[in-house]
Amino acid sequence: MQSVLAIILVLGVLIFFHELGHFLVARLFKIGVPVFALGFGPKLFGFQYGDTEYRLCAVPLGGYVKLAGESAQDELGEGIPPESSFSLRPPWQRILVVAAGPVFNFVLAVVIYWGLFWAHGQQELLPVVGQVLEDSPAQAADLRDGDMVLSVNGQDIRYWSELAERIQQSEGQTMLLTVQRENRVVDVSAQPRVEVRQNLFGEDIKVAMLGITASGQTQSIALGPGTALIAGAEQTWTIVVLTVQGIIKLIERIIPADNIGGPILIAQLVSEQASEGLTNLLALTALISINLGLLNLLPIPVLDGGHILFYTIETITGKPLNPRMQEIAYKIGIAFLIALMTFAVFNDIHRFFK
Structure with a gap:
């Protein structure tokens, strides 16, 4: 029961912070946000506050922030002014809204490491x-x-x-x-x-x-709040660099592909670290948060990095990417992610029964 609760809490915190980044930057630019959801699928619980409905959904494997006028084809809905439409904003604003999710994952990691270093010092x-x-x-x-x-x-x-x-x-x-x-x-x-x-x-x-x-x-080594924050940022950057190097080595096939892990591996790791204590669980949460941020920045359509790529192309060319090309790119991106997730789950199962 403790392990299940730890897995739900860790995933919930990671998803919440990621979507909170999108939400806060969208609201900063006065972009409408009709829905802020944790999870997918049927709504378990929800309430309306201001112009946003906050939802808790049944499948805790993600979340989403629905933006007003997310695409040019979306209808804004009754009572939503055109100036709050996401698709009508300049590309640089859309890039910042999309990038805020992964950035908040890095911020979460820095905050966790900051707290750990401040509380326990640096070993x-x-x-x-x-x-x-x-x-x-x-x-x-x-x-x-x-x-x-x-x-x-x-x-x-x-x-x-x-x-x-x-x-x-x-x-x-x-x-x-x-x-x-x-x-x-x-x-x-x-x-x-x-x-x-x-x-x-x-x-x-x-x-x-x-x-x-x-x-x-x-x-x-005892650290004050300032030095602990610097140490937390340095630790986060070190892991970012190592993770990027690892992704490059995977692409170059220097690291075997069977090292890729999926949700089962994450659940196992969270369960193990939860039994070791809160400090270990928080350190693992920071590590997963960094990986989640980097994964979402990959230039793959349907991921945040893919949207950033499209908006960057629009900034350079002065016009949006052809809708037909976007649709094809999204389908390829979804197919790639499904294949990657299937492969990761296969690795998890193979690793579990080894």
Whole structure:
């Protein structure tokens, strides 16, 4: 029951923020919004406030904001003035309304990470050696389990990430490490070994290795509201960059297509993180929100990115794309999304029964 509730809440929050972006920017430009809906299908609950009907629908796999005069063929309806029509607005306003949904997904991620960093601080691995691997440069240099690296070539080291960066920058050149070993400080000379390893995307790259693993000891760095907000924005940007790189690697077939996941995988992940606690669940929500924002920005007709593409073409050419071409593009886009969703669900089922 807890898992089902967590899945509904996470999806609800993600959908709400996405549609809220469209809604707020549309209202900012005084564009009519007859309907704001969470979910699809039959209406379970609804109420009228102002000129907008707010609905909760039966199928919680999306949502929509119905805009007045969404297309040139739509009738505005009784009592709706022509100036509130979406289709009569200049392309740049329509682009901003459409782009606001994905942008709000990124904003949600920043807000979540901001709250997490402010509440819990930023966790950093300490540069303490957990294990020295057999036949490694670290073993040859007499590095030992429990050594804390204080500096590399005279440069202070505070966290494991800084140590890893210095090792990579060495490109296999000899390094002078100052370490704290129990109650004394000793200098150790070590020469990293350059090896071919696979990166996050499965590509072969050359890396310098000492042959040590982290002990897992961490330090919590308390952050104020301002620094926590900066850290949240940086974390969001890092994940955006990694996700875009992952999409490119998928297209280049460097990452196998069976890594694509669908709603079943999302439900499994939400269920697992809900059992781990609120912090893990919020972090996963931020991650899914970023992926949802990027997915919607893809230049595929029927997605927000497809609409942005059409309005951008209209801005450049000075006239809307031919309606017949738009209709064909929408059909291709729907077919592509159905095929992608079917493939993702197939992967989910295959992964579940592996």
